[in-house]
Amino acid sequence: MNDMIGKIKDSCILVVDDKPANVLLLEQLLEEEGYGNVLSTTDSREVVDIYQNEAVDMILLDIRMPFMDGIEVMQALKKIVGNDDYLPILVLTAQTDMETRQAALAAGARDFLTKPFQPWEVFQRIHNLLETRFFYYNQRLRADDLEIEVQNRTKEIHRTQLEVVRRLGRAGEYRDNETGAHVVRMSKSCRLLALKAGLGEQFAELILQASPMHDVGKIGIPDYILLKPGRLTPEERVIMESHVEIGIDIIGNFDSTMLIMARSIAATHHEKWDGSGYPHAISGTDIPIEGRIAAICDVFDALTSTRPYKEAWPLEKAISFLKDNAGSHFDPSLVQQFIEIIPDVISLRVEHPDEEE
16 A cells, blocks of 8 residues: 555546646645646647657646647647556646536546645545556556466467377377387478478467377288388288378367378378379378478488388488479479479488487
């Protein structure tokens, strides 16, 4: 309470009256009451400039003045103050007609005092209006703090969700990529390619979040197939390809934009542009764009990574593979765009190396 009283007494009060005697009287009264930060003017045309240059907390305003009357002053202030501020304006007037009161309220007056006035009434109304302003700003600061807290918590939830997705994606890669760096590089490559393809920042961020789960279904594939160094038999190939359906089942059907995209990527990133992929042999633009992007980024990173069953390919050989399979395995336009961002993609391996690198 003492803190609030102190703030009220420290408030900057602007007195506006064309009669110097009235201004002097109000200044003396306010000083005697403990208000030490009082400004004044007898020229109503100066009010807007004073308000803009000083931290004015309250205005005591006469209505009948030359040049600009009190209504015009309030209308000019309203354009500057806007609707996001609470500026207490106490109108001091000898006019008591209803029309003047209505006009003043519409222009922004918060309260009235009729001349001649009693000092105690001036002080009480000033105190009440400044107290309201104090509570208003406290509430706004609290709302701002709450908004910041909500934003911080939302960001934390977002970071946690992304990390959970990455960890789940790593679980699918763990047995043939011990570091799990593949899912990080692959997802960041997807983001880069989405931006290059002109899909926008929102889509790029979404595919960054969703793509780590592209091969989560590998959790359900036996080691003797997943880690087999040689060519798979037709029977083993069927089991290997079932990781798509396993992944779809793990991700599930949830009303989440990120999980919907994750499910789409898991379901379609093994489809091929010419329709020879799996599990549904869809082709061309019938394959969702996120699946086509993930296919390129996944294959490129896998080719250039060392796995228990293969050595890493040289960069030139991996790029040649993409070019040779553009229009058959991969979306040809996306391959060209991917090649244009190769330096950025390569830098991801420096940022997120496998342990053996």
